[in-house]
Amino acid sequence: MSLSTLDGTLHRGCGGRYALQQEAVTMRLSGMSAEVTREFFRCEKCGHEQRTIEQRDAAEKAATEQIRAAHDLLAPKAIRQLRESLGLTVAQWAELIYGTPKGIVEGWEKGKYLQNREADAMIRSLADRATLESRAAKAGVTLPVVEGAQSAVAADGAGAGDAAGSGSETPSA
Ligand SMILES: [Zn+2]
Structure with a gap:
């Protein structure tokens, strides 16, 4: 499944185009936290940001795996x-x-x-x-x-x- 579905698409609000970006986020799960890189889209003209469900899920999955490994939690x-x-x-x-x-x-x-x-x-x-x-x-x-x-x-x-x-x-x- 591609995460770049919005890449290059038109932001109808301003006429600009969305481009794929990355951001570092701290995610907290079950009282534990992990630093992960999350992808999102930003309109190159006005700066409007969009985060898809796939992008959120991918970041949460990465955080889950990181926390599981760090705390040696059962799979x-x-x-x-x-x-x-x-x-x-x-x-x-x-x-x-x-x-x-x-x-x-x-x-x-x-x-x-x-x-x-x-x-x-x-x-x-x-x-x-x-x-x-x-x-x-x-x-x-x-x-x-x-x-x-x-x-x-x-x-x-x-x-x-x-x-x-x-x-x-x-x-x-
Ligand atoms: Zn825009």
């Missing part, structure tokens, strides 16, 4: 794999992680949102069975039986997660 896939390895639904998982809204937890797994450091630490800690059991007891979550629980896992997980996702926001990269 979306890793979060999902840990949850699935424990046989937990998204709803149960969300309860264990401070009762975070289910939609947010789904967003973490899809890379739409970025978990903060506190949530990341909680997620990692749940890989430990004793911690998981203690947390589940506090949160009122019934854990699936560990031994030979494969069938129960499959049945429990169905329909809770991805059914509603349209996938329309999947980045082209």
Whole structure:
């Protein structure tokens, strides 16, 4: 997907033309920040500026990746794999992680949102069975039986997660 769709186009307000520019911006996500370069368009005649959704999304994605690397936060896939390895639904998982809204937890797994450091630490800690059991007891979550629980896992997980996702926001990269 091209980011230069407005490059050279006419600014009808003044008769000038838009040109692609770059700016350094500080983006804040989940209480953390990153310096990224964001593209935008500026009318060469009057200075009017336009920022497309693609440009905003690209900058946010770059910031997310930078923050994830800087703070060593779990990747979306890793979060999902840990949850699935424990046989937990998204709803149960969300309860264990401070009762975070289910939609947010789904967003973490899809890379739409970025978990903060506190949530990341909680997620990692749940890989430990004793911690998981203690947390589940506090949160009122019934854990699936560990031994030979494969069938129960499959049945429990169905329909809770991805059914509603349209996938329309999947980045082209
Ligand atoms: Zn203009």
